[in-house]
Amino acid sequence: MNEKTNENSNFIHDFIDIDLEEKVYDHVHTRFPPEPNGYLHIGHCKAMYINFSTAEKYHGLCNLRFDDTNPIKEDVEYVESIMEDIKWLGFDWEDRLYYASDYFEELYEFAEHLIKKGKAYVCDLSQQEVREYRGTPTEPGKNSPYRERTVEENLDLFRRMRAGEFPEGSRTLRAKIDMASPNLNMRDPVIYRILKSSHHRTGDKWCIYPMYDFQHPLSDALEGITHSLCSLEYEDHRPLYNWVVNECEPEHRPRQIEFARLNLTYTVMSKRYLRELVETGIVSGWDDPRMPTLCGLRRRGYTPEALKDFCDRIGVAKTNSTVDYALLEHCIREDLNKKADRVMAVLRPLKVIIDNYPDGQIEYFEVENNPENPDSGTRNVPFSREIYIEREDFMENPPKKYFRLYPGGEVRLKGAYFIKCESVLKDPLTGDIKEIHCTYDPASKGGNSPDGRKVKGTIHWISAAHAIDAEARLYDKLFSVPNPGEDGREYEDDLNPNSLEVLTDCKVEPRLREASMGKGYQFLRMGYFCPDSKDFTKERPVFNRIVGLKDSWAKVAKK
RNA sequence: UCCCGGUUUGUGUAAUGGUAGCACAACUGACUCUGGAUCAGUUUGUCGAGGUUCAAAUCCUUGACCGGGAGCCA
Numbered sequence: 001m002n003e004k005t006n007e008n009s010n011f012i013h014d015f016i017d018i019d020l021e022e023k024v025y026d027h028v029h030t031r032f033p034p035e036p037n038g039y040l041h042i043g044h045c046k047a048m049y050i051n052f053s054t055a056e057k058y059h060g061l062c063n064l065r066f067d068d069t070n071p072i073k074e075d076v077e078y079v080e081s082i083m084e085d086i087k088w089l090g091f092d093w094e095d096r097l098y099y100a101s102d103y104f105e106e107l108y109e110f111a112e113h114l115i116k117k118g119k120a121y122v123c124d125l126s127q128q129e130v131r132e133y134r135g136t137p138t139e140p141g142k143n144s145p146y147r148e149r150t151v152e153e154n155l156d157l158f159r160r161m162r163a164g165e166f167p168e169g170s171r172t173l174r175a176k177i178d179m180a181s182p183n184l185n186m187r188d189p190v191i192y193r194i195l196k197s198s199h200h201r202t203g204d205k206w207c208i209y210p211m212y213d214f215q216h217p218l219s220d221a222l223e224g225i226t227h228s229l230c231s232l233e234y235e236d237h238r239p240l241y242n243w244v245v246n247e248c249e250p251e252h253r254p255r256q257i258e259f260a261r262l263n264l265t266y267t268v269m270s271k272r273y274l275r276e277l278v279e280t281g282i283v284s285g286w287d288d289p290r291m292p293t294l295c296g297l298r299r300r301g302y303t304p305e306a307l308k309d310f311c312d313r314i315g316v317a318k319t320n321s322t323v324d325y326a327l328l329e330h331c332i333r334e335d336l337n338k339k340a341d342r343v344m345a346v347l348r349p350l351k352v353i354i355d356n357y358p359d360g361q362i363e364y365f366e367v368e369n370n371p372e373n374p375d376s377g378t379r380n381v382p383f384s385r386e387i388y389i390e391r392e393d394f395m396e397n398p399p400k401k402y403f404r405l406y407p408g409g410e411v412r413l414k415g416a417y418f419i420k421c422e423s424v425l426k427d428p429l430t431g432d433i434k435e436i437h438c439t440y441d442p443a444s445k446g447g448n449s450p451d452g453r454k455v456k457g458t459i460h461w462i463s464a465a466h467a468i469d470a471e472a473r474l475y476d477k478l479f480s481v482p483n484p485g486e487d488g489r490e491y492e493d494d495l496n497p498n499s500l501e502v503l504t505d506c507k508v509e510p511r512l513r514e515a516s517m518g519k520g521y522q523f524l525r526m527g528y529f530c531p532d533s534k535d536f537t538k539e540r541p542v543f544n545r546i547v548g549l550k551d552s553w554a555k556v557a558k559k
Numbered sequence: 560u561c562c563c564g565g566u567u568u569g570u571g572u573a574a575u576g577g578u579a580g581c582a583c584a585a586c587u588g589a590c591u592c593u594g595g596a597u598c599a600g601u602u603u604g605u606c607g608a609g610g611u612u613c614a615a616a617u618c619c620u621u622g623a624c625c626g627g628g629a630g631c632c633a
Contacts, residue, residue: 014575035633070632127631134629138561141629172631182562184629193631212633236563236628258564260626265570313582315572317565320626324570327583337596372596403594412592447592458592482570525593553594 010316012054012257016227019255020058025226028060032086032093033100033216033230035067036078036200038271039286040085041293042307042328046262049311051229052091063223064093068101069215071199079200085294089304100210100219101201107210108162110218110248111173111192115154119247120191121147122157123174130172133179134187140180141187147176161194164207168196175214177243185240189213217241221250228254231261232318262314263322265482267292268491282495283478289532289544290478290499300475301520301530301546306335325477329547336520336528336546341369341376344414344460345508345523345543347472349388351435351464354419357385362463365446367415370522381509383416386464388507390526393459394436396424401556403456405436411457414524418444418455460524467507470541472529474501506543513538520546 019025030051034044055062064086068074086093114120123146125133135141149157158173160166173192181187191214198204220228228241235258245253263269268277269292277283277291286293289300297307310331314323363383370376389405398406405411410420419438427434443450447458478499485491508523515521515531523529527548535542 008573010572033633037633067633073632130631131629136561136629169631174631184562187629190631195631209631211631216633232564233627234633238563260565313571315582317572319565319572321571324583327571330583333595342593342595367592371593401594414592455592457594460593522593522595525595527595549593549595551594556594 008312008315011318012050012227012229012259012316013057015257016054016058019226024255027226028055028058029063029224029226030055030060030229031063031065031098031220031223031225032091033065033067033219034082035070035073036075036082037070037073038078038275039293039295040082041269041274041291042264042297043262043269043292045089045294045307046311046314047229047231048086048089048091049308050259050316053312054227054229060226061096062091062093063096063098063225065098065100065219065223067212067216067219068099068199068201069209069212071195071197071209074200076200081295085298088294088298089307096223098219098223099201100215101199103215103219103222104202104206104210106222107215107218108208110250111158111210111214112155113249114175114191114247115158115173116151117247118151119176120173121149121154121176122161123147123172123188123190124170125172127169130190134184135179137182137184143179144174144188147188158192161192161208162206164196166194168194168207170194173208175240175243175247177240183236183239185213185237186243189240213237213240214244217244217254217256218248218250220254221245221248221252224252225254226252228256230256230258232258232320233261234258258318259316260318260320263320264292264328265322265325266477266479266484266496267325268479268484273491277478282492287534289473289475298518299533299544301528301544302332303335303339303520306332309335322483325482332547333528333550336522338372339370340520340522340528342367342371342522342524343509343512344381344462345470345472345506345512345526345529346388346390346460346462346467347474347503347506347523347526348391349505349507350391350394350433352387352389352419352461353435353437354385354387354440355422355437356439359385361385362465363416365415379511381415382463382466383413384463384465387413387461388464388467389413389459389461393457394421394433396433399557404459405438405457410455411459412444412447412455413461414458415447416445416461417441417447418449418453460526462507462509464507466510468510468513468541470506470508470512470543472503472506472523472543472545473532474503474545475499476501508541508543512541512543515541515543522549525549 032051052062133142172190174188177186287295287299364380366378393404417440419440423437425434479494480496481494484494520530528546529543532542
């Protein structure tokens with residue numbers, strides 16, 4: 001399936017082609033650098049896909065590197081979940097698992113190198129003062145009074161910073177670049193800060209930690225990364241990235257290329273919003289099936305194949321764009337259409353009694369598991385006098401073009417018989433339909449009538465005596481508008497009140513008691529479902545709706 | 560206001576001076592024991608204004624609009 005990938009090109013590949021041609025590099029080596037401070041979402045999936053598939057296209061390698069230089073925010077808990085998600089998607093970093101924290105010693109050496117070259121200095125300005133000295137986008141900054149310290153003094157101070165002699169926040173190491181640069185990132189950026197907090201991997205060994213802008217290009221260089229692919233927000237940092245590479249003089253010289261991050265309609269993607277959704281209980285957790293997190297999508301029933309296909313289709317560019325959620329749905333439908341076994345499940349049951357069918361008789365009908373895949377075989381489903389059909393498959397007063405069941409009308413029960421509705425039994429008090437009575441045509445056994453009579457509708461059904469009870473969770477988009485929080489609204493105002501409907505009285509085929517975890521099923525005519533990884537038990541099967549089937553009747557009915 | 564980036568149909572994304580294409584969405588129709596799938600077809604686009612050229616989405620000038628940027632976050 002990745003053959004398709006390799007045919008595609010994009011502006012990053014164009015740059016790489018030129019680099020290869022001009023012999024700037026003779027191979028391609030990328031990296032995926034998550035910060036272990038949260039859960040991965042579908043936006044990360046895009047970044048991962050770009051990095052891994054680019055390496056693959058050029059027969060190169062892609063590393064996994066945790067960008068863990070801020071001990072305050074990071075935790076091993078996230079390292080585990082991130083690796084799990086990447087593995088699940090099927091990306092393989094082989095033996096190249098790295099941590100920026102592994103490079104603390106080398107990074108420190110590079111910093112001393114900079115000091116010795118007169119390109120970095122220890123600054124005693126407070127955080128507030130640094131901000132004031134920085135200037136604004138329209139006004140240049142002012143030089144720090146500590147900018148002209150001697151190399152010896154800087155070296156001494158920096159070593160004492162490392163030794164823990166100074167309190168947190170009292171001093172920083174800054175790159176000596178240009179306080180008048182129109183690019184704020186070049187106005188003597190801080191490259192080391194004192195942080196007296198223990199790190200999830202290095203413990204209390206360090207009390208100074210490198211900043212991203214210093215650490216990242218050097219980590220890339222140390223790993224021999226050729227193309228450091230990142231999102232657009234780092235575009236303004238590229239001059240600094242290059243400055244660090246040029247001044248530190250590492251053996252390898254990586255190149256940074258930026259692309260636009262993924263936005264999806266009907267979705268929020270920022271870590272902050274996702275966290276709020278979890279913390280306020282709007283969703284049940286990071287893995288709530290409505291979340292765009294990879295663990296959420298996995299629990300929802302999305303497959304790695306569908307997600308990667310999606311990443312392939314959305315392309316790579318520098319334009320800020322918002323991809324239509326419908327494309328994601330298309331990808332999972334397309335994947336599951338080929339793979340998912342069909343099964344009959346009645347979500348909102350309506351009892352049907354076939355008056356002329358012998359009481360106590362049971363027949364088995366052979367139905368195919370997946371018409372799209374002959375290899376999937378067939379199964380036998382039991383039929384009897386009392387069955388359930390979907391409530392929406394019967395209407396007492398049908399509109400035009402409704403070709404399901406109605407009084408006097410005839411439909412085919414999938415794989416079984418034609419039945420005709422003879423009467424409707426209602427609750428005398430509420431008027432609710434309790435059950436309907438039908439007659440069947442014995443000659444239509446298997447679903448066809450020898451007299452050539454046609455029926456327009458085929459509906460799914462389940463033998464009442466054989467059905468097992470199940471719960472279905474009908475998930476829909478978390479938000480009801482394409483761009484939540486747009487036009488000054490709060491994103492909470494745009495939540496879809498119907499993003500979850502729980503149906504507890506479903507009737508499904510007995511085989512679903514043995515449903516395999518992680519596998520998607522098509523509930524015939526209803527949509528794709530999968531067993532819920534947390535709540536499914538044989539005693540109480542619980543299914544999540546992954547996505548509905550395209551429903552052209554719904555469109556007609558709306559008119 | 561300063562710096563950086565961007566603008567191709569409803570949404571994404573190609574076309575790198577030479578037929579504006581593909582996918583999703585939408586809409587027709589065919590077929591169907593899933594109103595699914597499949598198949599066939601249709602609609603809609605180069606941000607504006609100038610210029611260069613036989614020829615411009617592409618090059619030049621200029622304007623508009625959108626996104627990002629003043630963490631000891633990444």
